[in-house]
Amino acid sequence: MEPAVYAFCLRGEPVRCVPFGHGHINSTFKIETDQGAEYVLQRINTYVFRDPVGLMNNAGTITDYIRSRVDDPRLALHFLTTKDGKFYYKDEKGEFWRMYDFVGGFCLDTPACEGDFYQSALAFGRFQQMLSEFPAETLTETIPEFHNTIDRYRQFKESVAADRMGRLAGVRDDVEFLMAREEMGSRLQRQRVAGTLPLRVTHNDTKLNNILIDRATGEGICVIDLDTTMPGLSIYDFGDSIRFGANHSAEDEKDLSKVNFDIDLYECYTRGFIEGAAGGLTDAELEYLPWGARLMTLECGIRFLTDYLDGDHYFRIHYPEQNLDRCRTQFKLVKDMEEQWDAMAAVIEKYM
Ligand code: ADP
Ligand code: GN1
Ligand code: MG
Secondary structure, three states, X not given: OHHHHHHEOOOOOEEEEEEOOOOOOOEEEEEEEOOOOEEEEEEOOOOOOOOHHHHHHHHHHHHHHHHOOOOOHXXXXXXXXXXXXXXXXXXXXXXXXXXXXXXXXXXXXXXXXXXXXXXXXXXXXXXXXXXXXXXXXXXXXXXXXXXXXXXXXXXXXXHHHXXXXXXXXXXXXXXXXXXXXXXXXXXXXXXHHHOOOOOEEEOOOOOHHHEEEEOOOOOEEEEOOHHHOEEEOHHHHHHHHHHHHOOOOOOOOOOHHHOOOOHHHHHHHHHHHHHHOOOXXXXXXXXXXXXXXXXXXXXXXXXXXXXXXXXXXXXXXXXXXXXXXXXXXXXXXXXXXXXXXXXXHHHHHHHX
């Protein structure tokens, strides 16, 4: 990574570089210099992101746009440019790298308390609100059909048919679980096509660890991981946060008795997200929030299972069955949400 480090205009000489964070996609490092400056260096995963130049153009434009409209510069990431003025560096092997200021905060992998989750909801709601007038059509679709669950089912069925790793026999129940929900899974995409839910600039990957939290105040500072920011539905962002954060277990927990959807955390996130979006959500969007939670969870389960069947090329794994474990936690959460469906709708009504 050395040429990448030296390609960017840093304050001081780099003296330390350590692997950092728990993302599933990019490779992340923290860089420190002899003048006490701190940066994040990332190698962009080009297996996942086929157009890294378009992606960096999105990220650079969005963060400049936000920073030009707010008083606190920490509300958006600040990407450094290379010595020849680009937001990325392409090395000799064709790998793409980017560098941004390390923001003095921390990321959480599970909410330590309701307050954290509420703060992340405020920050994700506010992110959408800050971009509500941004010309969405100018953004590159960094992963086409990213939250098109109908297309995710298509890919899943292809992987089942191919059974490249010979793993199908061990996941019959999981396949059955998904096939029983195919019709329901198309619901958001049908609303998107029908135009009943407005197209907005959305983040599309709103895990709790994609928010930086201020150590001193406990408040959300800014949204990170902007790789999938593109036109989408507000309920994708709401739903993906609920999927990840409205429970008390790890995404790859093996003991499913520990994986339980927590309706109180769901309520707390709902309150924060609506408040952060500052009245910007339509009645149809509000009504569909529970669908966002249920279907983003289902979709993520489909993606983990598909990757498991294909041989784990997409999500980084640390042991062989990890994507299967991840898939099963998602299915357990979907089941819980189905059982608490009326209560989930009632929470939304309370805040409408
Ligand atoms: P990935 O696409 O792999 O998830 P991210 O951009 O989300 O990549 O970065 C991976 C992880 O690195 C984050 O989840 C977070 O834990 C950590 N991280 C990234 N940027 C910062 C930062 N500026 N300050 C603190 N932690 C960060
Ligand atoms: C990935 O990049 P990261 O780790 O924040 C994935 C999300 C999944 C998530 C599941 C670009 O997020 O879509 O929901 O893993 N990101 C991409 O944990 O596919
Ligand atoms: Mg991330």
